Amino acid sequence: MEHRVALIGIIVSDMASVGRMNDLLHEYSAYIIGRMGLPYPKEEISIISIAMDAPADVISALSGKLGALKSVSTKTILAKKK
Numbered sequence: 001m002e003h004r005v006a007l008i009g010i011i012v013s014d015m016a017s018v019g020r021m022n023d024l025l026h027e028y029s030a031y032i033i034g035r036m037g038l039p040y041p042k043e044e045i046s047i048i049s050i051a052m053d054a055p056a057d058v059i060s061a062l063s064g065k066l067g068a069l070k071s072v073s074t075k076t077i078l079a080k081k082k
Contacts, residue, residue, distance in 0.1 A: 001055040005033075005079040008063050010048040014071030018046075021069055025050065028062045 012018060025032065031054035038047045052059055059076060067074040 001057070003053050004056050004059060004081075006052045006054070006059045007077045008050040008052065008059070008066070009075045009077070010050065010066060011073045012046045012048065012071060013044065013073075015046075017069045017072050021066060021072060024062065024065050028052075028054075028058065031058055031062075 010021070012021065025035070031052050033051040033053055035051070036049050040047055050062075052062070054062075056078070059078070063074050063076045066072055
């Protein structure tokens with residue numbers, strides 16, 4: 001299956017969801033290029049970006065699982081195909 005490069009943007013507004021989120025990221029770690037997290041105490045949220053190189057269905061699966069967590073919002077951007 002063809003791999004795609006993607007960026008998943010995540011906003012977490014309840015730190016109770018962080019443990020499960022980290023478990024999911026660990027499950028998909030073979031596809032993760034890098035991760036950056038920024039706490040934003042003023043708004044009591046965390047902003048996380050995940051860069052991936054994976055088949056489109058794997059990217060969608062991870063994004064969907066993350067977005068299904070309580071107080072977690074996601075948005076996925078796929079790089080244009082060459």
